[in-house]
Amino acid sequence: MLVIISTLANKNEELQTFLETVDTTLSGLQEESSKVTSDLEAELEQLSSALDEKGAELRGAIKEEAQRKEVQLQKQLSEGRVAMMSCEELLDFANQTLTITNEEEFLKAAKQIKERVTMAPAFRLTTRPAASSSFSEFTVDFSVERAGLQRLHFLPVPAAPQVDPSCCVVCDNTVMVAWQPAGEGGADGGGGRIERYEVEYRKTNQESPLRAAGACWEKIHDITDTQVTITGLKFDSHFVVVRVRARNKAAAGEFSEPVAIETT
Structure with missing residues (x-):
């Protein structure tokens, strides 16, 4: 009976930790979705502004050319009228x-x-228009650009790596953590070429990673290999919980499932 009670107590504690984790994740989900929506709106606003600027530039080029041609033709028209009056006077005199x-x-x-x-x-006037009415050099076709806009999508991020407990080594207050990229060791991890990894770890006396949720994560950034050695540890706890995520040029992906590595 005592074994059953102990098992139920442990399960109750695990479920409580699980519910707290889900609740925290739900809050983070709402915050993160608001953030990425805000980022999306900012990017769309920049696209719209860039399009407005380019449109103003192109319209300005057409207007400038139209004004240039109009000035030339108006000048010719004025000179032609003067020439015609002179010619008519000369014809009358003749x-x-x-x-x-x-x-x-x-x-x-x-x-x-x-x-x-x-x-x-x-007889000194050129009888050919100084400018044509054609604006063929200002013809536009943005079908390629429109197709590019239709292809707009979220940046791919690497899938979560997988920590390999069998390759992790504990020795002399250090822990060597090894992992595999997603996709059976593929170099791109399923979301574009991986540039580096980030490892987070924390100490706990609980074997279940969920039950270590109250501790703060220590972070190691800019890892280029698929393993890292955590140094300077004091093995004053039974386990070190580790997790890893991959980062490409765009952003970081999801963390791997946390793994508890026994230190004692």
């Missing part, structure tokens, strides 16, 4: 000259006409 019967006066008028024709704006 027609009047034809009515002169005096040969000397006729020759004099003809000479004047020749000089005026030589200097006439109509």
Whole structure:
């Protein structure tokens, strides 16, 4: 009976710890979901701002070119009207000259006409528009970019590694922890190339990792191998609970299942 009572008491304590862990996880879930939603909104806002800026830049380029062409054409239009008036005046003068019967006066008028024709704006004006109405160089096709936007998705993160207790070694106040990346030792861990690992550990007298939930995690960052030696420990507890997660260029993935390593 005492064995049964002890077993039930231990199970009750384990369940209590489990419920506390789930409750803490639930609170963290709500906080984390709010954070990533906020991060998403910030990224979308930056995309929208970048699109607005680029749109303003492209619209500005079209407007600038339209103004440049308009100035050139308006100048040509003004010069053309002046040339036409001059040509019409010269034509009237030439027609009047034809009515002169005096040969000397006729020759004099003809000479004047020749000089005026030589200097006439109509004969110095280029009769081709200085600019075309075409804006073909401003044609756009953002189908590739739209397709890129459709491919927007969350960054892949590595799956949780797996601590290998059989390869972990305890010796002289040190613990060598070894693990395997997810996917049977694949280099990318299922979420892009792994750049480094992070290990967390804490001491406990409870064999169950859940029942060590009250302790604070110690952290080791920037591990490039699939093992690390924890030094400077004092084996004043029966177990060291360890967990590990992989990190790629984007972010860190989930932690592995915690493993309790016996130290005494």
